[in-house]
Amino acid sequence: MNLSEDLQYVIELARSAGALVMEQYGKVDRLLKRNDEAVTEADRASQRLIVTGLRKRFPSDGIVGEENETGDAITFDVPSPAGRNWVIDPIDGTNNFIAGLGIFAVCIGLLEAGKPVLGVVYDVTRDHLYAAASGQGAWLGTQRISVLTTPLGDKTMLMLTSNLLGPDQKAPAYARRWLDQTNWKIRMLGAACVEAMHVAAGVAHGAVTLNGKLWDIAASAAIAIEAGAVVTDPKGNPIFPFSLAGYKGAIVPYVMAGPAAHAELIREIRR
Numbered sequence: 001m002n003l004s005e006d007l008q009y010v011i012e013l014a015r016s017a018g019a020l021v022m023e024q025y026g027k028v029d030r031l032l033k034r035n036d037e038a039v040t041e042a043d044r045a046s047q048r049l050i051v052t053g054l055r056k057r058f059p060s061d062g063i064v065g066e067e068n069e070t071g072d073a074i075t076f077d078v079p080s081p082a083g084r085n086w087v088i089d090p091i092d093g094t095n096n097f098i099a100g101l102g103i104f105a106v107c108i109g110l111l112e113a114g115k116p117v118l119g120v121v122y123d124v125t126r127d128h129l130y131a132a133a134s135g136q137g138a139w140l141g142t143q144r145i146s147v148l149t150t151p152l153g154d155k156t157m158l159m160l161t162s163n164l165l166g167p168d169q170k171a172p173a174y175a176r177r178w179l180d181q182t183n184w185k186i187r188m189l190g191a192a193c194v195e196a197m198h199v200a201a202g203v204a205h206g207a208v209t210l211n212g213k214l215w216d217i218a219a220s221a222a223i224a225i226e227a228g229a230v231v232t233d234p235k236g237n238p239i240f241p242f243s244l245a246g247y248k249g250a251i252v253p254y255v256m257a258g259p260a261a262h263a264e265l266i267r268e269i270r271r
Helices: 003-024 041-057 094-099 173-179 192-200 218-226 259-270
Strands: 062-065 075-077 084-092 105-112 115-123 128-133 138-140 143-145 157-160 185-187 206-209 230-232 254-257
Touching (some): 003 041, 003 084, 003 105, 003 128, 041 084, 041 105, 084 094, 084 192, 084 218, 105 192, 105 218, 115 192, 115 218, 128 218, 157 173, 192 206, 192 218, 206 259, 218 230, 218 254, 230 259, 254 259
Parallel strands (some): 157 185, 157 206
Antiparallel strands (some): 084 105, 105 115, 115 128, 128 138, 138 143, 206 254, 230 254
């Protein structure tokens, strides 16, 4: 299939989902799903719209979505884990959305043979559309974007997601070190995909997410990699190709940064 044509179709799909979400912004109730995570009817409506659009155009592709209609599981309709599979986050930043904090996004990514080859992240309230397909560059609207290639320094901005708890329910030592200093400018936006797009666009040097899921990284990685980023787990190991077989929503921690900054962040984490 033609990734350029696929990308344009998915861009319009993300914009439509964003418009639907904005109609319900400030008008939804906080519901609970598995593991007491927040969800709203807007999340489910957005995913329904996206899934319907994807199945209409790509009937043989698989689909992984953060939501289902009852909240007891993710959506996992993957006939071929090694084939083409769409990964959806209908509202990344649901807690922000519920609270009225306008930092949330619609995210649609495509994995082919487990590799991120296409991604769209629509920062809804700012009307910022980030998009990329393999070999075609990364874009914010009509402007090509790229990561920072400089090393970390006193002006470095570093994105951290708000949940920094490790398996032991404590923040890791490196995160505590970073929060205890003022040279790096630490930012927590509460929406992993939006944080990642600031890396792709050269606003921040890097982003570290400890408790994200596959839908927090699939679309973002496709865009960030096209923008020149290195994307690994916090130990420096590759995340992609990602094995979808049996995926049920396990966490996918990651470090995303330009090459120089990524190497320094991995050294910092290993200290």
